[in-house]
Amino acid sequence: MRSPRTGRSAWPVPGDRAPVPAGPAPGRAALPRGGRAWSGPGRTRRDDGGVLQDVIDHLACPVCRDGLGLAERTVRCPNGHAFDVARQGYVSLLAGSRGAGTADTPEMVAARERFLAAGHYAPLAARVAGLAAELAGDAPGLVVDAGAGTGYLLARVLDALAPDAAGIALDISKHAIRRAARAHPRIGAVVADVWRPLPVRDGRAALVTNVFAPRNGPEFARVLAPGGALLVVTPGPGHLGGLVDALGLLSVDQEKERRLAASLSRFFTIITEVTEEISLTLDHDAVEAMVRMGPSAHHVDPAALRRRIGDLPDPSVVPGLFRITIWKPNRGI
Ligand SMILES: C[S@@+](CC[C@H](N)C(=O)[O-])C[C@H]1O[C@@H](n2cnc3c(N)ncnc32)[C@H](O)[C@@H]1O
């Protein structure tokens, strides 16, 4: 699972402010034989207690792309662009974005939080965290989760990595990102649009994760450090089994999934593909939360949904089928 190639450190020099080219930076230590995606000299100290402090050196100004600093709850670039840190500990670096209609609503986020807190996706999170840990070895690193939602999976990934690892949760929904800000002490939570240039500096992430969320191939490749990897989770064919028809849910468009994978292939090459199959035991409340946290929430009449759920066995046992793929940027292969 470890990077098959010897690369360079995935960890940046603390505190550097100059733009970092995507290619190997001069003066970085070469990895030991068998090179790892995670490596490097350690991290800056947390000195103001703010969760963004762990990741501020890796963030980029959404206006001018320069580096950012954090002082008195304001994130600021050297060119005077400033962004307030919200009371809940996240920052919005959405400048210029119209705010996507794809953002999860407060109701969807609340349903997702309920569903995840019940542990239904714990086996999936454990599998993703295990894969991340295998990729990482013992070295620290930065994980960027694009479309992180409430930060649940990113938190499990950070738990599985060295205590120095930090994460940036990116999501366009401020309702989700508020939760992500408190999901783990080492998550820096940022409102951002994955379709736009990511507010992350070049070559910083040891791992980019993307779980049921929009993908931006060129940007994921840009922010990855040499030796880093992209981990993508998508629902597989047959996900949720008979519930899809019984409740009139949107089914996963496998053709669309193939097209998305093909578009990613312009920037990445797949190195590992695994299927994770879990058994979901869902009582009626869990089924409702599952529907309300996803895209079907907009398509199903609430009264009809409750009626249909009432007709289901309580609990219902359905398959959770997930495709986990690990990719390396083409430049790094
Ligand atoms: C299905 S949820 C998955 C959340 C999380 N990865 C998880 O597995 O719990 C999709 C997430 O993508 C976010 N999203 C949708 N469009 C986005 C965009 N353009 N940029 C960033 N995030 C976006 C939504 O707000 C939502 O939180």
Ligand SMILES: [Zn+2]
């Ligand atoms: Zn700026």
